[in-house]
Amino acid sequence: MRISFIGLGHLNSAIVAGLLADGYDPENLIATTHSEASAATRREEFGISVTAEENNPGTNAQAVADADIVVLGVKPFHIAETAQALADALRPDTVVVSVAAGTTLATLTSVLPEGQPVVRTMPNVALTVGKGVVGLARGATVTDAQVTQVEQLFAASGTVFQLSENQLNALGAMAGSGPGYVFRFVNALAAAGVELGLEEQVAQELARLTVVGAGAMLDHHDADPSALEDSIATEGGTTQAALNSMDANGFNDLIIKALQANVTRSEELGA
Numbered sequence: 172m173r174i175s176f177i178g179l180g181h182l183n184s185a186i187v188a189g190l191l192a193d194g195y196d197p198e199n200l201i202a203t204t205h206s207e208a209s210a211a212t213r214r215e216e217f218g219i220s221v222t223a224e225e226n227n228p229g230t231n232a233q234a235v236a237d238a239d240i241v242v243l244g245v246k247p248f249h250i251a252e253t254a255q256a257l258a259d260a261l262r263p264d265t266v267v268v269s270v271a272a273g274t275t276l277a278t279l280t281s282v283l284p285e286g287q288p289v290v291r292t293m294p295n296v297a298l299t300v301g302k303g304v305v306g307l308a309r310g311a312t313v314t315d316a317q318v319t320q321v322e323q324l325f326a327a328s329g330t331v332f333q334l335s336e337n338q339l340n341a342l343g344a345m346a347g348s349g350p351g352y353v354f355r356f357v358n359a360l361a362a363a364g365v366e367l368g369l370e371e372q373v374a375q376e377l378a379r380l381t382v383v384g385a386g387a388m389l390d391h392h393d394a395d396p397s398a399l400e401d402s403i404a405t406e407g408g409t410t411q412a413a414l415n416s417m418d419a420n421g422f423n424d425l426i427i428k429a430l431q432a433n434v435t436r437s438e439e440l441g442a
């Protein structure tokens with residue numbers, strides 16, 4: 172199966188890295204970027220064919236001409252114009268997959284040839300390490316077999332959840348952006364350690380290793396975060412004192428508000 176990646180930034184690179192780590196034949200992967208500088212970096216990194224739009228304005232169309240799947244991985248505000256510019260070069264059975272936040276199936280189908288199979292997804296960058304999460308909403312004309320092909324593309328490096336389109340922004344708010352919240356938490360933990368008197372470098376390493384360890388404890392399908400929390404929070408002990416402080420300071424409310432802001436931004440991007 173030939174897969175073309177239009178845009179090879181953080182997210183599409185995560186997909187490519189996952190595929191290559193899973194043994195996918197690099198000959199069947201092709202990609203484009205805007206700049207030649209990015210293209211050269213990615214060619215070096217992945218050993219696949221990468222061409223740049225800035226040197227050759229027709230390169231996106233050329234890249235999709237023989238593709239079974241096209242993954243659109245440019246910024247949300249460029250997705251529609253990018254899809255429109257390559258629309259005439261698509262085979263009628265090529266599945267167009269978007270990874271863009273917000274951009275709706277309706278917007279995508281409006282700029283593509285009538286009946287073109289389309290799938291909207293929301294992955295996260297943990298695909299890079301084979302532990303990604305991917306939300307997938309199918310368009311009206313995509314077949315079951317084509318959806319399975321797209322699921323296989325992501326299953327190489329993550330877990331796919333097929334949802335209705337109106338649930339995709341919620342998945343994005345949780346899992347698409349989620350690694351960013353965890354990295355913010357690591358930085359906050361390190362900063363708090365420094366505040367308590369630790370050397371900065373030591374605090375950063377403690378924060379990183381703590382989250383890596385906790386993540387590994389969660390890395391079983393039947394892991395129960397509440398039971399794990401209880402196993403650490405001794406009755407009347409130190410962890411409980413900290414968790415009580417988090418509760419009193421509205422930790423859960425903070426998370427809900429952050430996710431609501433995320434969904435609102437997805438809706439704005441999709442409008």
Ligand SMILES: NC(=O)c1ccc[n+]([C@@H]2O[C@H](COP(=O)([O-])OP(=O)(O)OC[C@H]3O[C@@H](n4cnc5c(N)ncnc54)[C@H](OP(=O)(O)O)[C@@H]3O)[C@@H](O)[C@H]2O)c1
Nearest residue numbers: 178179180181182204205206209244245246247270271272
């Ligand atoms: N990052 C995430 O964690 C994440 C998660 C889920 C979904 N997404 C979605 O993934 C998409 C890309 O995000 P990103 O974080 O990967 O952005 P990014 O790192 O900025 O990558 C964008 C890529 O698009 C390329 N590009 C721009 N214009 C192009 C054109 N006309 N033709 C071909 N390539 C072009 C850029 O090339 P240059 O490098 O040469 O500019 C770059 O390779 C967005 O729609 C975002 O919503 C991202």
